[in-house]
Amino acid sequence: MVWLEPWVPIEGLDWEAQKKREYCAGWEGQxxxxxxxxxxxxxxxxxxIARRFDRDDALFQLEGLEVAEVHLTWARGMEPDPRWPNAAIFSSLESWSTESMAAQHREWNLD
Known part of the structure; x- marks a missing residue:
């Protein structure tokens, strides 16, 4: 998998394993x-599995092959509106890469 800016895979971060585990646990808990x-x-x-560090966007691996690109709100509790946090589910990491990451990369390079 080739990751394009602004997305960064968690496994590629130059952090100690414990820091990665705690970081993931925080986002998954939120x-x-x-x-x-x-x-x-x-x-x-x-x-x-990945973050877009310029926004509160994250990529989560779901059970099976599906992934979800999510924009967290950082609410202190459950969001009453089911549209939040905003989430898009893709059938696979490859599908997300072509349908979302590539377009975001093009926009990123225009800024």
């Missing part, structure tokens, strides 16, 4: 906190 029972990600196991 996602669980925000997702309500009517949200598309409710009840799904999600593991952080």
């Amino acid at each position: 996602l669980k906190r925000e997702v309500g029972p009517r949200h598309v990600l409710f009840g799904k196991k999600a593991s952080l």
Whole structure:
């Protein structure tokens, strides 16, 4: 997988393993906190695999091949509106790469 800016894979960060685990746990916990029972990600196991550090955007691996690109709100609790946190689910990492990451990379280079 070739990662394009502004996305950064967690595994590629030059951090100690413990720091990576704690960082992932924080983002995964925040996602669980925000997702309500009517949200598309409710009840799904999600593991952080990449971040867009200029925004509160994260890429989570779901069970199976699916991935979810999520914009967290950093609410202190569950979001009452199922549109938040904003999430787009892709059938695979490759699908996300061509359908989302590539377009974001082009926009990133225009700035």
